[in-house]
Amino acid sequence: MLQVITLPNCEPCRIHSDIKLVLPENITIDGSQWHYLVYIPWDNKYLDWVPEEYKDFFKFVLPNLKVRTTDVHTAKSISFLKDFQKNFANEKINWRVVALSLILHDCGWSQLTQQEIASSLGVKGLKLSPEAMMPKQTHAIKGQELAKRLLSEYQFDPPITIAEQDLILKSVLYHDKPQEVAGANLPLEVQILVDLDHIWSFTHENFWQDIVRKGVKPEEYLQNLQADLDSYFVTDFGKKLAQELLSKRATEI
Secondary structure, eight states: OEEEEEOTTSOEEEEETTOOOBOOSSOOSOGGGGGGGOBOOOOGGGGGGSOGGGHHHHHHHGGGGOSTTHHHHHHHHHTTHHHHHHHTTTSOOOHHHHHHHHHHTTGGGGGSOHHHHHHHTOOSSSSOOHHHHHHHHHHHHHHHHHHHHHHHHSOOSSOOOHHHHHHHHHHHHHTTOHHHHHHTTOOHHHHHHHHHHHGGGGSHHHHHHHHHHTTOOHHHHHHHHHHHHHHHOSSHHHHHHHHHHHHHHHHHO
């Protein structure tokens, strides 16, 4: 089933009818930018995507994920955790660090203004414009600060170590810098966090949401994602999984 929506350029466009989009209350930015703020509203059914052992912490962080579809995004991304665990089964990886980093990585968006959020989405693909770069950097810095506080407030069993906390905070800071992460040869935990975060762009939910948010036709957005895919991921497995998801989006189109 499809629904017809109107893109910012006033052209009609069909998106899948299961994608429910709403606008936040009390919008403070110019009406010409409202489309950047549409989001998929949270529903507790999305908790089914979160592994049982991390649900309590996810719900603890959830109030700080209520902008920019960050809540749905984080739940969807962590649903791919088992795929990465299976692929990297022979590697020594602290998967709790990966999971906690993923849950926390975008909490910084809750500290930004509507204008900063809108500016971060003003691109037609994945490569950032100068206007989008600044809020992206800011949300990572503020996210690291907030993540440190949330980690100190939550009662983990067993408690997280100083080394684990440091690696989580490093992951949060670098999660939107795939080329820097790859070039610096940072720990696999950081690399996998980057790819788990970025796989969201290729999912059914985000692809059709971004058609509206970014004001781009599905066919064009598919091409843009394909062009940016290789530089957007760190691991070969992340690239392979993204390519598989992109093929599914092509079928949906």
